[in-house]
Amino acid sequence: xxxxxxxxxxxxxxxxxxxxxxxxxxxxxxxxxxxxxxxxxxxxxxxxxxxxxxxxxxxxxxxxxxxxxxxxxxxxxxxxxxxxxxxxxxxxxxxxxxxxxxxxxxxxxxxxxxxxxxxxxxxxxxxxxxxxxxxxxxxxxxxxxxxxxxxxxxxxxxxxxxxxxxxxxxxxxxxxxxxxxxxxxxxxxxxxxxxxxxxxxxxxxxxxxxxxx
Numbered sequence: 001x002x003x004x005x006x007x008x009x010x011x012x013x014x015x016x017x018x019x020x021x022x023x024x025x026x027x028x029x030x031x032x033x034x035x036x037x038x039x040x041x042x043x044x045x046x047x048x049x050x051x052x053x054x055x056x057x058x059x060x061x062x063x064x065x066x067x068x069x070x071x072x073x074x075x076x077x078x079x080x081x082x083x084x085x086x087x088x089x090x091x092x093x094x095x096x097x098x099x100x101x102x103x104x105x106x107x108x109x110x111x112x113x114x115x116x117x118x119x120x121x122x123x124x125x126x127x128x129x130x131x132x133x134x135x136x137x138x139x140x141x142x143x144x145x146x147x148x149x150x151x152x153x154x155x156x157x158x159x160x161x162x163x164x165x166x167x168x169x170x171x172x173x174x175x176x177x178x179x180x181x182x183x184x185x186x187x188x189x190x191x192x193x194x195x196x197x198x199x200x201x202x203x204x205x206x207x208x209x210x211x212x213x
Contacts, residue, residue, distance in 0.1 A: 013108040014044035015177040023050045024063055026072035033141050034081050036189045037114050042174040048072050048083045096128040099136050110177040117142030117150035124154045133159050137176045138184035
């Protein structure tokens with residue numbers, strides 16, 4: 001299968017949000033984050049990039065890629081959200097490499113890297129993490145209770161001057177995809193209690209709330 005076959009025709013251009021992760025499994029929290037990004041960042045689409053194997057997570061307990069892809073397609077439930085295993089076709093293990101290869105393959109696209117506040121705190125552990133900010137607009141879409149830690153961590157401090165802050169107005173995030181890098185924004189969203197860990201343990205449904213007894 002060719003690389004382009006992993007992406008639907010017409011989805012290789014425009015403003016594209018990239019949400020990477022294990023999706024083990026995908027759930028309503030991923031969907032909510034993506035819908036917020038589509039609206040606030042004025043994106044044309046969001047790609048859920050299901051990672052073959054996150055280098056920071058143990059392979060033990062990781063469902064097969066095909067199973068995670070199928071579950072993600074069920075969870076997406078939106079025609080503007082596309083589930084792809086494109087990292088496998090790019091033979092890319094690290095986000096910085098993935099972003100570089102995507103820009104080369106899809107020069108007509110304006111990519112925005114999407115992540116939650118937990119990843120904003122962890123990103124200094126990623127390989128060549130500063131390169132991500134320096135080459136790709138970044139949107140941190142996070143719940144309010146993570147705001148303080150996310151805004152005072154190593155990444156936020158290093159790129160403090162590149163943040164699109166409230167002083168630019170409520171609609172500044174909508175211009176993020178077209179901004180010169182480095183550029184990033186913090187966009188809050190309401191609490192979503194869905195947890196991949198609780199889903200795997202059987203305590204919760206992927207679609208929010210506990211399983212019916």
